Amino acid sequence: MSASLVTVEQAAEHLNLHPKTVLRYIRDGRLPATRVGKSYRIARTRLDAFAGVASDQSETAAGVRATCIVDIPDVSVDAAERLATFLQSAAIAGPADTPALHLQTAFDPLAKSMKVVVIASPSNVAKLLEMLQVHMSNRL
The missing domain is CATH 3.90.105 (Molybdopterin biosynthesis moea protein, domain 2)
Structure with missing residues (x-):
């Protein structure tokens, strides 16, 4: 292949x-x-x-990678699930010729907070953060 x-x-x-x-x-x-x-x-x-x-080809093409951790307070379980689904969909929907975007989400029900960890090229991290910001501002 x-x-x-x-x-x-x-x-x-x-x-x-x-x-x-x-x-x-x-x-x-x-x-x-x-x-x-x-x-x-x-x-x-x-x-x-x-x-x-992890393919060597994508690692060499990736170049610079950025890691971003976002802490979102006061999130309900349902909102956290919707947000995780939204972010996963946004991460998958990127162009096929760009290096893969790695995304992890974690929800703490006791603290009612959610953490989002993104590892990707700086431009892809910025795009995902913009989408997150728009999504969160529509939530308010």
């Missing part, structure tokens, strides 16, 4: 999954893919990010 785009069958073989499972992940939005005619093509970098594989 040296090409930058792979088929569903190649992705299934790489992930040790059935091709129908890969298609379900694509349709659910968990694995970004591009539709070509009646089939899908998956960017190799996105497939590696989905599989949790």
